[in-house]
Amino acid sequence: MDTEFETKCNFFCSLTRQHDPALSFDEIWREIHTAKFSTDSFIRMFNTVLAFCHRRRLFITEEGYMGLGPEALEVGDRVAILLGGETPFVLRTAFQDYEYHGASSQYQLVGECYVRDMMSGEIIEVWKSGQLVSEDIVLV
Numbered sequence: 001m002d003t004e005f006e007t008k009c010n011f012f013c014s015l016t017r018q019h020d021p022a023l024s025f026d027e028i029w030r031e032i033h034t035a036k037f038s039t040d041s042f043i044r045m046f047n048t049v050l051a052f053c054h055r056r057r058l059f060i061t062e063e064g065y066m067g068l069g070p071e072a073l074e075v076g077d078r079v080a081i082l083l084g085g086e087t088p089f090v091l092r093t094a095f096q097d098y099e100y101h102g103a104s105s106q107y108q109l110v111g112e113c114y115v116r117d118m119m120s121g122e123i124i125e126v127w128k129s130g131q132l133v134s135e136d137i138v139l140v
Helices: 003-018 025-034 040-052 122-128
Strands: 056-060 066-070 078-081 088-093 105-112 137-139
Touching: 066 088, 066 105
Parallel strands: 105 137
Antiparallel strands: 056 066, 078 088, 088 105
């Protein structure tokens, strides 16, 4: 691999960790252009990523999972896999003072997301091993 290209890809990845965990692609784009990168292959690669990620945000969870979520994503949102499903979703705590059918955790659905290492059932295996717990929630 071209070392200049690799350096620029590493710069791109580091941008997501230096700033707000819900960094928008517009913000990343400004940073890349400020750095005055000239490698055509890097710019082409980034333009391809940008085309697939319109109105999406990069994020990194507290556990270190990297993903791509809805534009409305905010710091503090949670990623969940609903039992029986395969797609991770971004949930936002809904502050309400009552319990509903035994579930005290109430969330708003923000949208679906892609999370590396969660898309093919890997996280279910972690749950089955007892490293994660499930909880009853209510979507409001």
